[in-house]
Amino acid sequence: MRTKCIHLFPLLRLLFFCNIAQAQPSTIGYNCTAANQTSNSCQTYVFYRPTPPDYLDLASIGDLFSVSRLMISNPSNISSPSSPLLPDQPLFIPIKCSCTAVNSSITISYAALNYTIKSGDTFYRVSTLNFQNLTTYQSVEVVNPTFEPTRLDVGDVIVFPIFCKCPDPSQLRNQVNYLISYVFQPSDNxxxxxxxxxxxxxxxxxxxxxxxxxxxxxxVPVSRLPNLTQPVVPPAAPETTTDRKGAVIGLGVGLGVCGVLLILVCGAWWYREGLMKGRGRDGEKQQQVKMGNGMMKGEQVNLMADVSDCLDKYRVFGMEELRGATDGFDEKWIIQGSVYKGCINGEWYAIKKMKWNAYEELKILQKVNHGNLVRLEGFCIDPEEANCYLVYEYVENGSLSSWLHEARPEKLSWKTRLRIAIDVANGLQYIHEHTRPKVVHKDIKSSNILLDSNMRAKIANFGLARSGCNAITMHIVGTQGYIAPEYLADGVVSTKMDVFSFGVVLLELVSGREAIDERGNVLWASADRVLVDGKQLTKLREWMDESLLKESCTMESVSSVVSVALACLNKDPARRPSMVEIVYALSKSDDFFFDVSEDGFSPRQVVAR
Structure with a gap:
């Protein structure tokens, strides 16, 4: 019944507009000027009601509004962010409101939310159903002039302008701190x-x-957010005498059946023991449960069932193949940590040895396929030692970290560094925008960026990656110097934490310095002092990698990359750019142009201007 009501709302709205000569608000939004708003932007809130089937939890609603569950649960007076929601349960969702000029004659006040088009979506449907009339399809058309409403493709990223207003100076003097966006309902007064x-x-x-x-x-003008009263889930009805009697009878029948089964199992066990006495000691040993680091035979079957979806997509290597490829996992073949270099049938691979915890990594790697991500070739399960081995393509030139921070006769040119930055940005854009649910890498750092024979970058090590955004975790993992503040403080997992880490990598590419120095100082903490008005070029030259100063790269190009890095490092996740915006910004650099030969970039390559 609720779903039918939802679909009636657009019809009711149409009837109202047909019968009212002057409808409010304007279909394209609310005009704003410097006179009627106190500043260019402010944080405010929208009132939102969960609706089935897609928006009955804070995670899905958080994804829709690009905020975390915690950012909704706190102002909404919800104690458990992971709990399911009831239809029409009241929520306050924070948004960033700004005056934005959509063309030369129209400036309207809205919060710009990116929405990825799915099958069946239209501007009208998403505005009225997903965003519950907090915007209009006419306003969406005005804000997205390059898209044709009748020719939307799945995967198109559309800006939906959520209507909002910031208090003007007069309202602030009267203690109006928020103007809450609320959609007036037919039953309201x-x-x-x-x-x-x-x-x-x-x-x-x-x-x-x-x-x-x-x-x-x-x-709705308020001095502070009201305390929302949340519904309480009613307790389970007490058992009646009849129910209790039925439960006792059922329990008795169940115990009787279990007793018969137990007798049959014991008989089968004694029969099996009699057969085992006639077998050799080796055969008996194979049927025993392995102790220590081994695994039970049943457990091996379960593990193979876990990866059954991967069997037709990836090659299943044998343990003897991997032992032969690495001389029995000899230390001389270690690349880093527990990753070995090995040769199988003339092909080189990177073989990652791990205890059985690879299911999540395999599940994520199944759904990604991009030239800037290290490709998984296959895997192997070792039941004797309870190990799993992931076999990746071998990336010849090692990690970006080794090129930037270790003594090498060759140094990366500025053009090569810029190309690496764009490669990594493209890889992140792919996992953030083209996977469902979105994938968050969670450990972007220079040592997890590998360079192939053409010095093209590939993102590696999805061991910490997770599907889904705006989750809250109490188990903080990652690498010091790259961890986003909101993740460290509140455990908020979102694509914006990858954006923050990527900003640190950009600083490494420009400065040649490590993300955290010997004294424990993080690189990003002092980066905002690099671009200082009036002394920008002097400060930047002092901060840059010395090898870059010998090149002919333009300081404007370097300065623009540092500006992108600083935007990525904004302490407010909502104000960090998306990877789509980052790729576009980096690609506009004067020192980047597509004249790459078939041999790609060489480490010594310097741009001729």
Whole structure:
């Protein structure tokens, strides 16, 4: 019944607009100027109601609004961010509101939210159903002039302008700190809305006028967020005498059946023991449960079932192949940690040895396929030692970290570094934008970026990667110097933590310095002092890798990359750019142009200008 009601809302809205000569608000949004807003941007909130089937948990709603579950649960008075929601449960969702010029004649106030088009989506459907009329399809068309509403492709990223307003100076003087965006419902009246939010009728009409119609976005002035009353899940009904009697009878029958089965199992066991006495000691040993580091035979079957989806996609290597390829896993073949270099049938591979915890990594690697990600070739399970081996393509030139931070006769040119940055950005854009659910790598760092024979970059090591965004975890993992502040403080897992780590890598590429020095100082903490007005070039030259100063790269190019890095390192995750924006910004550099030969870049390559 609820779903039918949802689909009736757009029809009701159409009827209202057909019968009202002057509808509010404007279908393209709310005009704003410097005079009616206190600043260019502010944080405010929208009132949102969960709806089935897609938006009944904070994770999915957080993905829709590009915020974490914690950022919704705190203002909404929800104690457990992971709990399921009830339909129409009240929520406050934070948004960043700004005055934005959409063309030469129109400037409107909205929060820009990126939405990836799925099958069946239209501007109208997403505006009315997903965003519950917090915007209009007309406004979406105005903000996205390069997209044709009738020719949307799955995967298109569309900006949906969520209507909002910031308090003006007069409102701030009257203790109006927020203008909450609320969609007026057919059953609402101004008195009830004012009471619900702790506002006043006069305050609401002063901001919105007195011609408020159903499905208009109205702005409710408040000094502070009201304390939302959340529904309580009713306790389970107590057992009746009849239920208890039935349960006792059922328990008795169940115990009787279990007793018969136990007798049969014991008989089968004695029969098996009699057969085993006639077998040799070696055969008996194979049937025993392995102790220590080994695994039970049943466990081996379960592990193979876990990776059954991978069997037709990846090669299953034998243990003898891997032992032969690495001379019995001799230390001389170690690349790093527990990763070995090995040759099988004339092909070189990187063989990663791990205890059985590779299922998550395999599950993620199954759904990614991109030239800037290290390719998984196959795997092997060793039941004797309870180990799993992941076999990757071998990337010849090692890690970016070794090129930047170890003594080498050759240094990376600026053009090569820029190409590496764009390669990594492309790889991250792929896992953030083209996987469902989105993949967060969680450990982007220079040692996890490998360079092939053409000095093209590939992202490696998905051991910490997770599917899904805006989750909260209490188990913080990662590498010091690259960890985003919100993840370290609150355990917030989102694509924006990869953006932060990528910003640190950009600083490494420019400065040649490590992400954390011997004294424990992190590189990003002092980066904002590099671009100082009036002394920008001097500071930047002092901070750059000395080898780059000998090249003919333009300082404007280096400065623009540092600017991108600083944007990635913003302490507010919502203000960090997406990887789509980063790829575009880096590709505009004056020192980057597509004249790459078939041999690719060489480490010594210097751009001729």
């Amino acid at each position: 101004i008195t009830d809305v004012a009471s619900r939010f702790g506002s006043t009728e006069a305050g609401i009409t002063a901001v919105n006028g007195d011609r408020i119609q159903p499905f208009d976005t109205v702005f």
